[in-house]
Amino acid sequence: MSSDGALYLQLAETIARAIRSGTLAAGERVPSVREMARQKGVSLSTVIQAYRSLEDARLIEARPRSGYFVATRGPTLPQPETSHPPVDSREVDVSSLTVQVMRLANDPDYLSFGAACPSAELFSQDRVRRAVTRAAQRHRRSLCHYPIGGGEESLRRAISRHALRMGCELDSRDIVITNGCIEAITLCLRAVTQPGDIVALESPTYFGFLTILENLHLRALEIPTHPQHGMSLDALQLALDTQPVKAVLVVPTLSNPIGSTLSLDDRARLARMVSRHDVPLIEDVLYNDLAEHDHMRCAVKSFDTTGHVMMCGSFSKTVAPGIRLGWVEAGRWQAKVEGLKAATSGAQTAILELAMADLLTQPGTEAGFRQLRATVGARVDEARGIIATTFPTGTRVTDPPGGFILWVELPPAIDSLALFRACRTEHIVLAPGTMFSATDRYRHCIRLGVGGRWDDAYRAGLKRIGEIACQMVATATVGARRRPRDDMSVEPVLAD
């Protein structure tokens, strides 16, 4: 696995993991460049490159004439605790806020921590461009041939091979190519629910899921979720036992926004649970390739023996965000999903499918995932450091094992919509916590995405969010002293 110069990244990642897990403690000496090179059987320059990237990530620091040491990470923050959403299901109404936030998050005039998408610069644009032009040249007839069916066989085979890394043996004929993962999940929900049905999902959850539920007139039943260990399966069990849940929608690896990841045991248990209750599980594996540890990439689908897991994925976070292709293997609902796709949206563009198949089967793909993981992992570490030093006392922040999203729990005095508005006036965008729930549990939380641009302006922007939050805490404290019985009135976020 030592392909094209990514060796230093693998090494950096190994050391980063040791630091994050505490195997290498803050202040501890890191082996010298020479020692490390001998130990790992790599060149001096590889180690130097690795150490440099760890320095950039502020995970280690060089001390003059003494060598490298694990950086003292400043005051570390605790992680949020398990969420406690209400036990009943809710109608969903988050889309108007979401649309506004996402519009700003993609406005180049703003410093954006609002989106959960890696920026174009994190990918090899030339590699993707070559794949597309090659596909257009080799298969030019495809450009003028009306596509039908579930997708190009070469892409379905490539996805089937890719799924082996997630422990799944999928028959390529059962895979349906979709217009991104969003469409895959929408099709699954349309295949197994009727308006008014209840869907169980993590809490907090990806606002995009809530918007889909809202549009399909489904009710959200939010399940308590731990920021590290994911959805509480005991709570889910209770829900399945007591409520007419028609589908479970879950992101077992790096759930958005809290970055939680189910253990292998829980994955197996979840597969058994939905099978026993004869309820479909819609599993989103969008982020599996961004998880730091191999076992975290293993899909719940790999434990599915009864076809109850509908597995949805895409490569827009990991290979080429600008190619809108997702996929689904819908288990026992495969024919239904395939029929719905053909009837209400039609096939995807063959030439893009051929290009994606090419990209997925090229030797550099795995190295690309590693490089992306290392780059965004370093940013996440740096962002956590900034949050620890500049955000108000009482702040909690997640420590996700991969990806580029942080979930920040601020002191309860802070209304994230007010914080969003205040930051907006300074051209900084964040995602207020209310977007991530059909309840209003997360009013004092925010999601920060650091997968976009990343430079000193962004570092300063992140600090500035912390400063504004500190001011809000101070004002709230003073206000509370002055008018102890006054409820804090909250302007609607959309009123401009």
Added chain:
Amino acid sequence: MSSDGALYLQLAETIARAIRSGTLAAGERVPSVREMARQKGVSLSTVIQAYRSLEDARLIEARPRSGYFVATRGPTLPQPETSHPPVDSREVDVSSLTVQVMRLANDPDYLSFGAACPSAELFSQDRVRRAVTRAAQRHRRSLCHYPIGGGEESLRRAISRHALRMGCELDSRDIVITNGCIEAITLCLRAVTQPGDIVALESPTYFGFLTILENLHLRALEIPTHPQHGMSLDALQLALDTQPVKAVLVVPTLSNPIGSTLSLDDRARLARMVSRHDVPLIEDVLYNDLAEHDHMRCAVKSFDTTGHVMMCGSFSKTVAPGIRLGWVEAGRWQAKVEGLKAATSGAQTAILELAMADLLTQPGTEAGFRQLRATVGARVDEARGIIATTFPTGTRVTDPPGGFILWVELPPAIDSLALFRACRTEHIVLAPGTMFSATDRYRHCIRLGVGGRWDDAYRAGLKRIGEIACQMVATATVGARRRPRDDMSVEPVLAD
């Protein structure tokens, strides 16, 4: 309008029109090459080319030493009459038959008259390929940039300009790019209906519409439709007055399968009707560029002053069938449609949008439409000739002013499902009439698409359909004589 060598096609089209309209009668002498060249101010070779293409289309014939004459078209067939669907709405259940027929229709081992798609060879594959590779090279960042919003501005502007040809002044910001026209229509229906609602549409109608209705749990109210003049607006008026119609779905130009085209007066009247009743009209302009006469391209939308017309289109029949892009301008439901698209499917791939914008704005586009019209028009004429000479007595066939679809009404003794099965054993595919209605009105009808491959094997295949149909009529007659009270038992088409 004399761009790149298509002059001869324009000339051929003008003469073809005169023949079809009866201005030039069968057997009448066509001006000599020399006369025509002088008359039109074109070169001799242009006229020769034009006459050759008219000969290929069997519209004119050369008689030795006498010159060219309008071909005696053999026994011409009458067109079908206005349809008479039942007056109540129906649940829809056509998709299983449709899936089977379409699978065969796209199987290269079959002679296919089953699909309504022009084949790749009718397009300039290199022109499309160049547009795609150019877009990928110029906008390589787009390939790695997550697309959001309703689509690339350049494509929306190009569509807005294109819509001027249909008499519409659309604001490019109101256009939403979709995954083909199918998705555009699905989004419109989702925006304005709830499960159980009634949708009025032509009868017979495109089976794809019926499949969408089926999947959205909508009821089809089929409106009587004349093969030339289109949907009866008197009947629609009655339906709007007496039934809770929630949307009208219509293809005013070259309706699939019967090729009917509303008059300009009827287009204006239709716009007024839906406005007065406050009912959305979903107008599919997919085939407008294939209509022979300019006024037929004018959209109902161009008469819409109240935003009640939702206009849906795509370029998969006219520019590049392999690029899956459609569009919609949804009038007063624009925000709803845009929200639904973003939430449940996401944006389209930007690079394809940029390529399509390029293709639409290149100077050759208009000439491409003309060439396609002339080529498929000649095939339709030839196919009608074959049908007239080989199909059973009592057959009626449409004479559409453009496009590549024929609707054939066979003698009532013929069950089109049995005909479909019989042809299938000889590896010939046609679309049985039952696919085109939620009722079983069209059991003795078939749709024939001649936009695919076209060669002697196809000509022979079409004759063979006629022969098999004749045999079936003969057998039915004999059978009826032998067992006068026996109902003809019909095996289900799908039982193999």
